[in-house]
Amino acid sequence: MNRQTRLQALSEFLKAQRAKVSPESAGLTSGARRRTPGLRREEVAQLAGVSPTWYTWLEQGRDIKVSSFVLDAVATVLQLNADERKYVYSLALEAGPTSGLPPEEQPEISPSLQKILQELKHCPTIISDRRCQIVGWNEAASHVFLDFEQLPPEERNMIRLLFTRKEFQRLAVNWEHFASGFLAIFRAYYGQYVEDEWYERFLETMRGVHPEFQTLWEQSRVSSSPEVLIEFRHAKAGKMLFHLTSLQVHGSADLRCSIYTPVSGTTTEAKLKQLMERQAVRET
Structure with a gap:
């Protein structure tokens, strides 16, 4: 993204975070x-030890001189977590890796990672790249979500699917909470790969096609590895409870492994096994 786009993204994020901090x-x-709601600009400036004019310019997205020391003070006042601080620093200081692989090159799943997918037999698992493009999944994921094999590769983007596929919107009991978790991850990537203009083009498309996307995007936090409890209402299995654990996969490709573990003490795993067994019988 170009400098003005980065500063605009920083402006929007600072405003949203300021609104979340209560004076108390x-x-x-x-x-x-x-x-x-939230703090006033002059209150943020006072608590951070900067001039009200300087902070106003920062929040307005003006091209001003910024230091990591002052950004740290602002981040403390806005109560940002570690991932949100990295996001602000990347946008304000133009720090971050280059775009990496061109979009036409899909990262390869190593044999060891493919083995992990197979071994997590009753834990729906999805492998995605830094653009939230789904590049791998196991059989359990196909039963709980949808058969990704039936989608063209270019349509296997998790963020896009959340807003376009009715299966996803009907599946999560609290769809907004479900979607916000993925947007938090996507925002972390957005701030990390500041030189990749693909993100801005993608955001522009999503805003234009899905009006509700902008609202959730403005409210989203930043998290590289959220862990959440998710309740699904599956069309065939009914209520299912999963713990979502998101892990970074170390290697040359920036991949993420999202594992949905059935909650202990519930019937979720038994229901998933029944789904998979019935499908296996139909295929024989």
């Missing part, structure tokens, strides 16, 4: 009723 949590008194 920042050590201030709320005082008179506020027209908008």
Whole structure:
């Protein structure tokens, strides 16, 4: 993304984060009723030890001189986590790796990673790249989500599927929470690969086609490895509970392994086994 696009992304993120911080949590008194939630700009500036004008310019996306020391102070006031700090630093300081593999080159799944996919027989598992493009999955994932093999490779983008496929929207009991987890990961990549213009083109397309995307994008946090409890209402199996664990795969390709582990003490694993067994019988 070019410099102006980065600064605009930084502006939007700072505004959204400021709105989430209550005066009380920042050590201030709320005082008179506020027209908008969160801290005021001058309060952020005061707590961070910078001038109100400088912080206003930063939040407006102006091209000003920024140091990591001052950014750290602002990040502390806005109560950013480690991933969100990295995101802000990447946008403000233009720090981050280059775009890496061209879009037409799909990362290869190593034999060892393919073996892991097979061994996680009753844990739906998806392998995705830094653009959230699905490049690998196991049989369990096909039963819980959809048969990715039936989709053209260019359509196997997890973010796009969340907003375009009714299967995903009906599956998660709290779809917005489900989608926000993936957007948090996507935002982490967006800040990390600041030189890759693909992200801005993708965001522009999603905003234009799916109006609800922009709202969730503005509200999304930044997380490279969220762990969440997800409740699904599967069309054939009914209620299913999974713990989602997202892991980085070390290697030349920036891959992520998303593992859905059936919650212990529930009937989720038994239901998944029945789904897979019935499919195996139909195929014989």
